[in-house]
Amino acid sequence: MIRVQAEPFDMGAELTRFTGSVSGAGAVVSFCGLVRDVASGDLDRMVIEHYPGMTEKALAGIADQARARWSLAGVFVLHRYGEMRPGELIMMVATASRHRADAFAAAEFLMDYLKSRAPFWKQEITADGGQWVAAKDEDEAALRRW
């Protein structure tokens, strides 16, 4: 299941709902990403732009790849767009499987692919104005291990 929304979300409630929705699972792995402050410590907010339509299509494609590679009882990806403050949740993924190895591997795979293959762009806003976050070479390199 894929969800793209501007509103904040409750990680605990989402995880409880996801865990209750999968059958035959013995393991659930989850990850969440938070708005991190900038090095200078004066981040006012983060603004995430996305490409409506392609975003859902890309995330569904990445989830399908994970389901094809591992034996999964369920996959959940939630990603926000719009404005958020330091410390707020940006996104989460959760995977469920019969045994934990599949759920752990699939969650890492989802995160590696989502970072550089789903159409989201982060902008950090400080007193000096807006700065687009640059993609890191290591994010692209992380895809090669899969």
Next chain:
Amino acid sequence: MDLRYFAWLRERIGTGHEKVETEATTVAELIEELKRRDEAYAFAFSDLTAIRAAVDQDLVELDAPITGAREVAFFPPMTGG
């Protein structure tokens, strides 16, 4: 054909959406055509290593065909997660 621009590419070009008539057959040819328009496009597309493209909402390489496409999008490398 609908063109979409995102993030700093959108800012440099000054719009997120426009319609164009083009004879270009690949993404790269379309970029060359756009760069010839004016300085804003030439600047936006000056470093092709920083440009990603999608044809009908699928990520593609810059040599991908665009014949028959409804929508082509340009944007910088993605930074989700």
